[in-house]
Amino acid sequence: MKLSIFGSSEIVNHHIKAAQKNSFKIFSICTSNKNSKNVLEIAKKNKINKIFYNWKSFIKNSKENNCSVLISGRIKDNKKILNKFLKNNLKVLIEKPVFTKVKMFNKYLKFKKNIFVGYNRIYYQNILQLKKIISEEKPLNLNIKCPEPNKKNILINSCHIFSILYFLFGKIKIIKKIRNRDYILCLFKTKKEVPIFVSFNFNSPDNFSIEINLKNKRLELRPIERLYLFDKIVKRKYKKNNIIKPSLK
Numbered sequence: 356m357k358l359s360i361f362g363s364s365e366i367v368n369h370h371i372k373a374a375q376k377n378s379f380k381i382f383s384i385c386t387s388n389k390n391s392k393n394v395l396e397i398a399k400k401n402k403i404n405k406i407f408y409n410w411k412s413f414i415k416n417s418k419e420n421n422c423s424v425l426i427s428g429r430i431k432d433n434k435k436i437l438n439k440f441l442k443n444n445l446k447v448l449i450e451k452p453v454f455t456k457v458k459m460f461n462k463y464l465k466f467k468k469n470i471f472v473g474y475n476r477i478y479y480q481n482i483l484q485l486k487k488i489i490s491e492e493k494p495l496n497l498n499i500k501c502p503e504p505n506k507k508n509i510l511i512n513s514c515h516i517f518s519i520l521y522f523l524f525g526k527i528k529i530i531k532k533i534r535n536r537d538y539i540l541c542l543f544k545t546k547k548e549v550p551i552f553v554s555f556n557f558n559s560p561d562n563f564s565i566e567i568n569l570k571n572k573r574l575e576l577r578p579i580e581r582l583y584l585f586d587k588i589v590k591r592k593y594k595k596n597n598i599i600k601p602s603l604k
Contacts, residue, residue: 356378356379356380356423357379357380357382357420357421357422357423358374358379358380358381358382358422358423358424358425359382359383359384359385359413359416359417359420359422359423359424359425360381360383360384360385360424360425360427361384361385361386361410361413361424361425361426361427361428361436362385362386362425362426362427362428362429362450363384363386363388363391363393363394363397364393364427364428365393366427366450367384367393367397367425367427368397368400370425370427370448370473371397371401374425375401379423381401381402381403382403382405382417382420382422383403383404383405383406383407383413383416383417383420383422384397384398384403384405384406384407385406385407385408385409385410385413386407386408386428387408387410387428387429387432389408394406410432410436410439411439414436414439414440414443417440417443417445418443418445422445423445423446423447423448424440424445424446424447424448425447425448425449426440426447426448426449426450427449427450427473430452430453430454430455430511433449433453433454434454434459437449437453437463437470441463441466441469441470444469445469446469446471447469447470447471448471448472448473449470449471449472449473450472450473451472451473451474451514451515451518452472452510452511452514453472455507455510455511474514474515474518476515476518476519476579477518477519477522479579479580481576481580481581481582482519482522482523482576482582484582485523485567485574485576485582486522486523488569488574488584489523489567489569489574492569492570492572493547493549493569494549494567494568494569495549495568495569495570496549496550496551496552496567496568497549497550497551497552497565497566497567497568498552498554498565498566498568499516499520499551499552499553499554499564499565499566500554500556500559500561500562500563500564501513501516501553501554501555501556501563502555502556502557502558502559502560502561502562502563503555503557504557504558505557506539506555506557509539509555513555513563515579516553516563516565516579519565519579520543520551524545524546524547524549525545525546526546527543527544527545527551528543528544529541529542529543530542530543530544530550536557537556537557538554538555538556538557539554539555540552540553540554540555541553541554541555562577562578563577563578563579564576564577564578564579565577565579571586571587572584572585572586572604573585583603584603584604585603585604586604
């Protein structure tokens with residue numbers, strides 16, 4: 356299987372590593388930045404012989420060589436690039452969030468068999484294990500922290516968190532929103548009436564996290580790549596004091 360890549364950002368290196376582990380040969384790479392040093396480094400490191408700076412030539416070559424395509428460029432370029440690839444009936448993996456305006460997505464829903472969006476965290480083993488746990492025991496509530504630098508980044512980055520929520524619970528509904536220039540607090544509910552509290556604290560020195568409270572347990576993703584399960588409170592002696600802390604199962 357052949358893969359062509361549009362874009363030369365750092366994330367491309369991770370995509371290449373994953374593609375190669377899944378038997379893809381990296382056939383070509385394209386960037387619209389003619390002064391890009393990254394594209395030369397990526398090509399050299401991964402022995403990619405074909406480098407394009409003209410995206411139309413790149414798409415034509417991808418079609419002629421029956422390549423699947425990774426789009427990992429600038430969001431503002433996604434529409435024209437995606438349209439051309441779909442016109443040529445090519446399979447596309449595109450980096451999230453694809454677009455930052457909801458109405459832009461509607462015309463592409465009919466191409467869902469040809470487009471895969473890079474919300475890869477829902478395939479992590481800890482997320483799959485978490486889904487199994489909450490399918491057996493209904494959560495009481497969720498507390499989520501998204502420490503973004505600004506509002507714009509919510510669309511670009513925190514969308515991963517909402518991808519996980521949709522994977523775990525299906526459709527969620529916003530109930531209330533409180534905001535000022537430093538934070539946004541939101542209350543959502545799942546179909547089963549489980550409340551989800553989401554806080555966007557701008558420039559907060561914290562990790563992204565998802566905390567799920569069950570009747571007698573607490574699950575925590577902090578950072579998102581790690582799952583912890585606390586199942587009781589324990590008391591320990593430290594010198595003359597009692598230390599109370601959750602027990603990590």
